[in-house]
Amino acid sequence: xxxxxxxxxxxxxxxxxxxxxxxxxxxxxxxxxxxxxxxxxxxxxxxxxxxxxxxxxxxxxxxxxxxxxxxxxxxxxxxxxxxxxxxxxxxxxxxxxxxxxxxxxxxxxxxxxxxxxxxxxxxxxxxxxxxxxxxxxxxxxxxxxxxxxxxxxxxxxxxxxxxxxxxxxxxxxxxxxxxxxxxxxxxxxxxxxxxxxxxxxxxxxxxxxxxxxxxxxxxxxxxxxxxxxxxxxxxxxxxxxxxxxxxxxxxxxxxxxxxxxxxxxxxxxxxxxxxxxxxxxxxxxxxxxxxxxxxxxxxxxxxxxxxxxxxxxxxxxxxxxxxx
Amino acid sequence: xxxxxxxxxxxxxxxxxxxxxxxxxxxxxxxxxxxxxxxxxxxxxxxxxxxxxxxxxxxxxxxxxxxxxxxxxxxxxxxxxxxxxxxxxxxxxxxxxxxxxxxxxxxxxxxxxxxxxxxxxxxxxxxxxxxxxxxxxxxxxxxxxxxxxxxxxxxxxxxxxxxxxxxxxxxxxxxxxxxxxxxxxxxxxxxxxxxxxxxxxxxxxxxxxxxxxxxxxxxxxxxxxxxxxxxxxxxxxxxxxxxxxxxxxxxxxxxxxxxxxxxxxxxxxxxxxxxxxxxxxxxxxxxxxxxxxxxxxxxxxxxxxxxxxxxxxxxxxxxxxxxx
DNA sequence: ACAAAAGTGTTAAACTTACACCCATGC
DNA sequence: GCATGGGTGTAAGTTTAACACTTTTGT
Numbered sequence: 142x143x144x145x146x147x148x149x150x151x152x153x154x155x156x157x158x159x160x161x162x163x164x165x166x167x168x169x170x171x172x173x174x175x176x177x178x179x180x181x182x183x184x185x186x187x188x189x190x191x192x193x194x195x196x197x198x199x200x201x202x203x204x205x206x207x208x209x210x211x212x213x214x215x216x217x218x219x220x221x222x223x224x225x226x227x228x229x230x231x232x233x234x235x236x237x238x239x240x241x242x243x244x245x246x247x248x249x250x251x252x253x254x255x256x257x258x259x260x261x262x263x264x265x266x267x268x269x270x271x272x273x274x275x276x277x278x279x280x281x282x283x284x285x286x287x288x289x290x291x292x293x294x295x296x297x298x299x300x301x302x303x304x305x306x307x308x309x310x311x312x313x314x315x316x317x318x319x320x321x322x323x324x325x326x327x328x329x330x331x332x333x334x335x336x337x338x339x340x341x342x343x344x345x346x347x348x349x350x351x352x353x354x355x356x357x358x359x360x361x362x363x364x365x366x367x368x369x370x371x372x373x374x375x376x377x378x379x380x381x382x383x384x385x386x387x388x389x390x391x392x393x394x395x396x397x398x399x400x401x402x403x404x405x406x407x408x409x410x411x412x413x414x415x416x417x418x419x420x421x422x423x424x425x426x427x428x429x430x431x432x433x434x435x436x437x438x439x440x441x442x443x444x445x446x447x448x449x450x451x452x453x454x455x456x457x458x459x460x461x462x463x464x465x
Numbered sequence: 466x467x468x469x470x471x472x473x474x475x476x477x478x479x480x481x482x483x484x485x486x487x488x489x490x491x492x493x494x495x496x497x498x499x500x501x502x503x504x505x506x507x508x509x510x511x512x513x514x515x516x517x518x519x520x521x522x523x524x525x526x527x528x529x530x531x532x533x534x535x536x537x538x539x540x541x542x543x544x545x546x547x548x549x550x551x552x553x554x555x556x557x558x559x560x561x562x563x564x565x566x567x568x569x570x571x572x573x574x575x576x577x578x579x580x581x582x583x584x585x586x587x588x589x590x591x592x593x594x595x596x597x598x599x600x601x602x603x604x605x606x607x608x609x610x611x612x613x614x615x616x617x618x619x620x621x622x623x624x625x626x627x628x629x630x631x632x633x634x635x636x637x638x639x640x641x642x643x644x645x646x647x648x649x650x651x652x653x654x655x656x657x658x659x660x661x662x663x664x665x666x667x668x669x670x671x672x673x674x675x676x677x678x679x680x681x682x683x684x685x686x687x688x689x690x691x692x693x694x695x696x697x698x699x700x701x702x703x704x705x706x707x708x709x710x711x712x713x714x715x716x717x718x719x720x721x722x723x724x725x726x727x728x729x730x731x732x733x734x735x736x737x738x739x740x741x742x743x744x745x746x747x748x749x750x751x752x753x754x755x756x757x758x759x760x761x762x763x764x765x766x767x768x769x770x771x772x773x774x775x776x777x778x779x780x781x782x783x784x785x786x787x788x789x
Numbered sequence: 790a791c792a793a794a795a796g797t798g799t800t801a802a803a804c805t806t807a808c809a810c811c812c813a814t815g816c
Numbered sequence: 817g818c819a820t821g822g823g824t825g826t827a828a829g830t831t832t833a834a835c836a837c838t839t840t841t842g843t
Contacts, residue, residue, distance in 0.1 A: 151529055168492070219488050224573075239681040244570060257482075303781055355784065358784070398682065399682065429831095444842085446843065511815075511819055732822070750806065753805090772823085774823090775822085775823095816817105
């Protein structure tokens with residue numbers, strides 16, 4: 142029971158209160174939807190197809206940044222929470238309505254959108270690519286998976302007695318996943334279009350500079366988009382920050398399972414970790430670490446030019462147990 | 466260099482684009498400003514004064530929730546980022562302009578504010594109480610420190626084969642810090658007021674229920690305010706979530722230093738950790754752990770009924786070094 | 790046969806945890 | 817003397833990290 146009681150005086154205040162008389166921003170949810178993409182089969186019968194980190198982008202149909210690729214997302218509606226906005230957008234864009242979803246920060250740099258004052262809450266979404274059914278949303282006429290490659294480069298490290306400045310450059314390379322072939326049921330609805338659009342603008346590059354300043358015992362990070370070729374708005378920055386959030390959460394939580402199909406081999410799970418963390422892990426150690434979070438099934442893989450592997454699934458017991 | 470070029474067609478679009486024709490929310494930054502409060506001296510000459518976790522609240526001057534206590538905060542202005550809003554509010558409210566400051570999530574439940582569609586970004590701020598100079602902001606006529614006590618209570622744990630529901634109740638008790646006495650320079654400006662306000666409504670209680678649902682391998686947390694006596698809006702929920710963020714960050718980062726004065730004893734640092742984590746730590750182990758983050762000064766405490774302690778300060782070297 | 794992935798065991802080093810112990814001070 | 821906080825050492829237990837090794841498959 143809420144003990145707050147409204148008085149007549151207050152009721153009168155609220156009736157005459159006009160919130161629209163104050164300047165206020167539009168609010169959007171921008172979605173960084175990650176998945177593990179499986180490269181096309183190689184000819185070598187032994188070698189497993191390579192796995193890559195993928196992100197979902199949509200091509201902008203209208204101004205501004207018409208024709209550029211952007212993160213899926215959309216405006217919040219009155220009467221829904223921002224999480225509901227994010228879930229609605231995810232559903233519209235991928236057809237998936239249950240996925241790992243969490244916000245990782247607000248993007249509100251002045252003039253980040255030429256249309257006016259628009260702030261975005263960034264959301265990290267992890268999906269199993271094979272469950273996605275891409276289709277065009279209201280503001281976009283094409284949705285596609287891009288592989289993500291983020292190269293980190295430390296440009297400058299200035300450490301003084303009681304202040305420091307560390308500049309890091311993130312070089313983003315997003316490559317459009319080779320067009321879905323016939324047997325791939327991924328694309329359901331996609332407006333066929335002019336020849337111009339068939340030209341595969343398959344690689345997007347961008348560079349974001351992160352300036353971390355330490356002074357007065359506090360850290361501030363500022364991001365500047367150095368170069369953004371074919372990516373709309375400040376989405377290059379949002380992608381970098383989303384990837385950082387993904388890496389951070391991968392280290393601390395067991396969220397990688399959300400990128401996997403229900404049943405998976407331990408090797409593919411390890412590969413997913415390695416892709417996100419950007420380092421190779423030693424198999425025995427990795428297995429010991431994830432052992433509590435998986436359970437063996439009685440199914441096996443087969444048909445590859447090597448020893449078959451047991452299929453595992455998530456151990457739900459330890460999933461619930463992590464209640465601090 | 467930004468390679469995006471605007472066409473005439475796009476310029477025309479933007480000139481006629483009216484962002485105000487869409488429904489949009491007001492945006493505020495709500496600040497959970499934490500500090501370590503030192504209780505009044507005890508009579509026992511040996512015993513050090515107790516330390517408590519404190520939070521800054523302001524009493525609302527206008528409707529709605531007139532007379533209730535609320536988190537400090539305010540509306541974002543066009544032309545500033547939300548972090549700038551937060552820093553501006555912190556400065557206005559405490560006089561502090563350099564502090565640990567980070568956002569911990571958006572609050573956007575429909576109807577959370579009776580004035581209309583208002584969403585808030587929650588900010589965690591950690592300050593050294595002794596550096597604060599409280600004063601009234603534009604919307605509040607009184608600011609005060611409250612000690613924070615959050616009691617956790619697991620109400621229900623329903624774990625099935627592949628779903629679970631865990632309900633936890635957080636009972637909040639906020640006690641106004643005994644009025645500043647003469648030698649305390651904390652309060653600079655404070656509008657003196659009617660006798661009614663002298664009655665010390667010194668204790669605020671509230672209860673928030675957290676429902677964590679696990680289904681489809683995903684976790685969702687929903688917060689419901691069960692009882693909020695004297696706290697405005699959904700601020701009881703924001704305080705609980707801010708405290709969770711504080712505890713989480715205390716475990717992973719070295720943010721506790723931001724609550725401490727420049728020079729401190731290892732015991733007071735340990736006490737700060739214990740207050741936040743809600744558990745007692747063993748001294749030798751604690752010291753080993755924080756040893757890399759502190760450096761000895763040549764100063765000592767004295768005058769208490771026990772052995773004097775060395776004063777330490779933060780080791781800035783390791784502060785910068787944590788660059789992953 | 791052999792390359793690629795699947796999978797196990799062993800050991801040293803690092804870190805965590807628990808606990809036992811002594812020191813210095815003001816009254 | 818003694819309660820209180822200040823401070824150190826040691827040893828057991830656990831976790832992490834590195835590496836060496838065997839197994840199974842399709843061509």
